[in-house]
Amino acid sequence: DAGITQSPRHKVTETGTPVTLRCHQTENHRYMYWYRQDPGHGLRLIHYSYGVKDTDKGEVSDGYSVSRSKTEDFLLTLESATSSQTSVYFCAIRETGSPLHFGNGTRLTVT
Amino acid sequence: AQKVTQAQTEISVVEKEDVTLDCVYETRDTTYYLFWYKQPPSGELVFLIRRNSFDEQNEISGRYSWNFQKSTSSFNFTITASQVVDSAVYFCALIRNNAGNMLTFGGGTRLMVKP
Numbered sequence: 001d002a003g004i005t006q007s008p009r010h011k012v013t014e015t016g017t018p019v020t021l022r023c024h025q026t027e028n029h030r031y032m033y034w035y036r037q038d039p040g041h042g043l044r045l046i047h048y049s050y051g052v053k054d055t056d057k058g059e060v061s062d063g064y065s066v067s068r069s070k071t072e073d074f075l076l077t078l079e080s081a082t083s084s085q086t087s088v089y090f091c092a093i094r095e096t097g098s099p100l101h102f103g104n105g106t107r108l109t110v111t
Numbered sequence: 112a113q114k115v116t117q118a119q120t121e122i123s124v125v126e127k128e129d130v131t132l133d134c135v136y137e138t139r140d141t142t143y144y145l146f147w148y149k150q151p152p153s154g155e156l157v158f159l160i161r162r163n164s165f166d167e168q169n170e171i172s173g174r175y176s177w178n179f180q181k182s183t184s185s186f187n188f189t190i191t192a193s194q195v196v197d198s199a200v201y202f203c204a205l206i207r208n209n210a211g212n213m214l215t216f217g218g219g220t221r222l223m224v225k226p
Binding site: 035040059104 | 117146148154155156158161202204213214215216217218219
């Protein structure tokens with residue numbers, strides 16, 4: 001397995017509360033990504049990073065922010081969680097010329 | 112804009128049957144990469160193959176084979192003599208220029224292999 005750790009693996013939170021998901025890698029890869037997976041939609045990109053402090057939006061970025069202060073960590077924050085953000089979140093890493101490798105996912109439930 | 116379409120949402124076969132999963136893509140780029148990933152019931156996403164747009168040679172890996180045809184913008188995946196362990200959701204994906212920008216996924220095909 002590529003060295004990717006997502007935390008927490010499961011979380012239940014209430015509508016309106018802030019939530020931060022963490023992705024940690026030990027591969028020193030340049031690119032990091034956050035995807036969400038929902039039935040009928042496959043995987044959709046939320047945000048990605050191409051270096052420390054370099055991030056960009058994906059196709060479903062509304063309601064999410066990210067930060068990457070170190071190569072190894074990529075944080076996804078839901079400032080005020082909504083029920084529509086109930087999903088499984090996957091972090092992925094990649095180096096130039098290589099495929100994406102995914103973490104094991106975080107199941108988030110917003111009640 | 113780029114798009115990946117997996118028209119088959121679910122396929123059910125009996126063990127030992129051959130099965131082909133279809134993937135059709137759209138992109139304006141001349142340089143791009145195509146991928147297949149497997150998501151077994153345990154939930155992780157497993158990389159299977161990457162193919163670049165300049166290499167149309169088909170590839171075989173054990174019971175798995177991939178047919179890339181630029182003329183039809185397709186990158187189909189065939190499992191020969193399917194097994195129960197092949198039961199999973201399979202995703203096709205596309206990235207342009209192998210750069211850091213977004214990898215676009217198809218909606219996935221759920222394959223159920225029955226004993």
